Amino acid sequence: MAEINLLPWREALRKKKQKDFAVQAVLVMALAAVLVFLAHMQIQARIDAQEGRNAFLQKQIRKVNQEIREIRDLESTREKLLARMNVIQELQQNRPLSVHLMDQLVRTLPDGVYLDSFTQKGNELTMKGVAESNARVSAYMRNIDASPWMADPRLEVIENRKLGRNRVAVFTLKAKLVNPRTAGEDSQGTEKAP
Template identity: 20%
Template sequence: MIRINLLPFRAARRKENIRRQISISLLSFIFAFIALFYYQMQLDLQLGELKAQAEDVKEKLKVFRKKSREVDNIKQALDTLQKKINVIKTLEMNRREPVRLMESMTRMVIAKRMWFTDFADNNDAVVIKGNALDNKTVADFMTQLEMSGFFSSVNLTTLKQVTIEKMNVKGFEISCEKIPLKVLEEKKGKN
């Protein structure tokens, strides 16, 4: 029989297998390194984009904060202006109130039957002192005060007999609670 020596062939095949395994391992390692390097590059790009977006957002935030401060300043200016307008309206109403009050009093006086001796106007009340020929004149005057719509309550404080130039007349004192001019203006606006 022929003897074939297969040992050198097996040794060569074993060396070839080792070389193949080493090259596959080396190629796998190189491929893994390239894949990790590529992944790292992608992460760096994403990180750069996110940083750029963050910077853009910070810049926009600065712009919006500046605009917000401007809006707050405008709101404060508007509030101040509104307060000034309200003060002006109040002053305007208060300026007209004494004229309105005196005009209404002259319309309500019963001619040739009564006259005022004193007239006091507080913030929310009016005290009227005067003389009338009789009780009915005082009652009619009080009724006119109540019907005028300028007063919420009309009260006769005193009514007494007084002699003026040898003539008996009725001395009276009436206190009235005023309706604020603002409320009167609102009532006129509704009607």
């Protein structure tokens, strides 16, 4: 005889499938949560590593910027020292220039010409004086032009005045101070250039 199952087997099968589905869903969600957690940990590890590299680079940038500032300070100090050395060297070279200049002032003065004042600003000489005549002033200018220590005489002012019973020429004369050694070096340097 045929067996007849009167139990609700379809209902039990449906419940079993639902239970299996729920277990599989929980397992999939747990696996997904583990994968998300692992991905998060991986990303966080990369972020931490990059932040570490960024911090290292920032530290190195600050260090290099400090070194750049120190280099600029050293270059500034170097430029100041070079400028001082150049001034000292120029003073050393021009030390005998004053002696030669005074000597040349005496040598270039013709008879009948007297200086009242003499000023020097850089390489510019200004001489004020009195001469017995305009011809004596011209002779003085020729003597200055022939001097190795002075050049380019320019007559600024000349006035004829009466001084006592004599007529005199009161003059202001400008000239350039020249160092024959440096002038010779300059002319040799320009000759070698072509």
